[in-house]
Amino acid sequence: MENKGQRVFFTMALLKTVMVFLLGLFASESLLRAQNVKDTTLLKSEVILTNTFDLGSALNNDLLSRYYFGKSIPETSLSTNLGRLKTANNVLGNFWRTELQYKHDYSKNILGLSNLAYTIDIALNSYQEIAFTKDAFALFFYGNKRFEGEKANLNNLQFNRQTFYQFKWGLFKKDRPHKMEYGFKLALNLGAFLENFNSNSAYLYTDTAGLYLQLNGQFNELMTMNKGLGNIQGVGAGVDLFFQKKESNKYCFRIELNNFGFIRWNKSSKYYSRHENSRFDGLEVSNIFRMPNPLITTTFNDSLRDYINQWSKKESFSTMIPMDVLIKYRYFFKSDWSASFLFNYRFFSVYKPFYQLGLNYHHQRYTVGLNANYGGYSKFNMGIDLGMKICSKFVLKFKSRYLGAFMPKRFSGIGGFLQLNYIL
Amino acid sequence: MRKLLLLLSMIVVIFFISCQxxxxxxxxxxxxxxxxxxxxxxxxxxxNVQENSDQSWSLIVKQNLNLLATNKVINMDDTISVDLFNIPFTFTIPPGQKVIEKQNVTPLNFKGMELKMARASVARMKFYVTNTIKQPLLVNYKLYSATLNGLVYEITTEVPAASDTAKAFVVKDIDLDNYNIDLTGPNGDAYNTIYATTTVWIHPDGDTAIVAPTDSVLIVSTFDEFKPAYARGYLGEQQFDTRGAEAIGAFGNFKSGSFDIKKVKASIDIYNFIGAELSIGIDQLATKRNSPPSIVNLNNPIVGSIINMQRAAESNLAEYPIYPRHKHYNLTNSNIDRMIEIMPDSLLFHISAVMNPLGNISAGNDFIYFNKGLEANIKLNIPLDFxxxxxxxxxxxxxxxxxxxxxxxxxxxxxxxxxxxxxxxxxxxxxxxxxxxxxxxxxxxxxxxxxxxxxxxxxxxxxxxxxxxxxxxxxxxxxxxxxxxxxxxxxxxxxxxxxxxxxxxxxxxxxxxxxxxxx
CATH class of the missing domain: 2.60.120 (Jelly Rolls)
Known part of the structure; x- marks a missing residue:
């Protein structure tokens, strides 16, 4: 069920991205009139629905789609991807966030204080991240034959899968004389599930003649008892901070710290940590005249579950949630043209430092931009940035950094940011 | 080794956990x-193999033969007692009044044995009561011979009233597992005798009963199942003839060809665990191979001769209650090597035995534990000079x-x-x-x-x-x-x-x- 759900989700996200992209490219000029959408500063109270989906990898989209949709994977696809990988720390990540937010504008006094605004958010965050070595990829897709007489590097394999809900309340202050804005949000984090694995100093050695295999390394795993979205298996707290300095039609500088927080998972959760140095010489048969039948009576998944259960401790533990630091700078070199720079670093995640340079045209009714980016879950890519005022009440924004999705053999990643603002 | 497989699979699962x-x-x-x-x-x-001090191997074949099946030693009838109560004239009996009380001294037939005491690992009795009186009865059965931890076995049961057309009856199952059953009767001087009393009342909740000469109360007690664990007394002079085969596993994989084994050491130890003298004749001891068929008989003076075994003694230790009598015979100077070289599948034996060949010389103090009888252990030590x-x-x-x-x-x-x-x-x-x-x-x-x-x-x-x-x-x-x-x-x-x-x-x-x- 879970796999089917993921497949459906992946398909829907792909369709959604394509539709919004086409809409952005071919929207009628007649729709894009009257109001200026280039100014993102909060002016009025509004309700915002945001959906972010980001699936990226060091692997190209051709391989990912073949793998996810259960198709035949040709050797050329494997060799192309092997060539794209670095020795270590290649990532495959999938981030999904759906958020409903109410923003109360600055125009009204709060508790007798002016220039204050507040927000109330409810959000669902889901991360599925893998970091792997080039050797792990080769081992998985090519087998271990190519490592005869060698160690396959399995160091620092990471797998992080977690989903949590957030309820946030934020308070912002606008310092009009200094053109500054700053604030914070407090978050209540409700953990649905977690599965976190990593290996340290790990390798697999294949004997030259295949007489034995040897696996060595430290392996750790944290996991909650249930994996469904409907469970609340952990509770925590967090805080967001931001600061912005902006001068209209000149520049905007903004720095954000999002999701500095943790979740304390309940006592039914399991913790596994072992150093393994195991040599495999073949299935042990004590007497050749008494072969067991069948040779292996349980499936690997059953055995793995039993093994982890055997060595796991049931206890409560805390984990930090992925925390983003964003630095944004936009410079308006004409009244309707701007250049932007974005840097995003995500702590407690395999997400790599993300850099983006963009160029935007700002019309009264719409904004169109192009960007070049590098990092995150993917490598180099191109993206678009669209915004349009649909009517006096609605603003639609769409961003995607994965234009390369349409060239699946060269690029990697799929996803987008879709936001609908309803102005009250 | 399994760990590595598991961990590898862990990595595979984790690498692309979301494989669709x-x-x-x-x-x-x-x-x-x-x-x-x-x-x-x-x-x-x-x-079947044993390491020697010089790091060589010996093939050890140990065969335990049960020469006398102890379940053949004791024989008894199923029915313990049949009591028919009736009164030769008509009279009325109020509720709660005793109708009759009878002492039952029942001799059991153990067919030549004169037992004083017995204990069963499993003993199931059935207790049947049939009533023709048209009022309900209360029946008490007290088996004085059966005690467990000093308490006498007793059962009281209600029997419904008979109707105008049919008798009433009750069947009760009685569990006497591990009870000591004293077979010496009420005065302690008899054997094969159990002692009980049966008492019948008109049920206190019933009405006054009119009992006619045609009315009766029939009480029958029988053994449904009896697995003796222990018996003491005179076990009788009995003859046994036993043939058997015990599988030998050491050569099961050998299909053809031959091998030569030298320096075989062989012995047979006979143990009498019965508290009675035994006179034993080993008529045949042989090895047998099924395919191709082959039998080699033991050629040794032990075959055909009479072996007299003295009686075992009781130790009064719960864990090892018997001191068996033991005789050891060396079979090395025999054709045992040829018996082994055929790579046998089984060991055959034919034993005849007489218990108490001299009669009741223990004055009724024989005993038998039914899990141990007459056993022979054959041990072969074959240095694998192969x-x-x-x-x-x-x-x-x-x-x-x-x-x-x-x-x-x-x-x-x-x-x-x-x-x-x-x-x-x-x-x-x-x-x-x-x-x-x-x-x-x-x-x-x-x-x-x-x-x-x-x-x-x-x-x-x-x-x-x-x-x-x-x-x-x-x-x-x-x-x-x-x-x-x-x-x-x-x-x-x-x-x-x-x-x-x-x-x-x-x-x-x-x-x-x-x-x-x-x-």
Missing amino acids: KKASWDRHILAPLLNTHLDVGDIFGDT SANNLLIEDNSPIHIEDKKVKSGAVTIYIENLFPFSVNIQFYLLDANNQIVDSLLQRNTLIAAGQMDNSSGVVMKASNARLPITLSSSLLTNLGLAEKIKIKARINTIQNQSYQLYMHYGMNVKIVGDMLYGE
């Missing part, structure tokens, strides 16, 4: 599949390969032979009808004997063999269809000489797969 419908691609796997070691214990059976001439070891193992994902490749069998004999080995695939459909090796492959140190006569260096098996499409198909794999190994010692087998002798077998595996 199975994508397909080819992997080239090089990995050990199976690892096994063949030693002397595997050939003869681990429980010579094999075309000796064929053969065995079938079930095989069931569902995995059809191997596309091509090869399997290599690596063998290190540290035995002083060469082995010609082949693996056959059998179908459901045990017919050979294919063989793994292209031809029978000779694995040379280990390299012997000439000065010590001990193999110190293994010979190595590498047997490649190409996984052709036809072999892969046949592997998928096969139900069993037959392993045939033909053994010849170097120059057909005898060699002592040592602890370090053995054969390491490892099977390595180098396969293209379609995911």
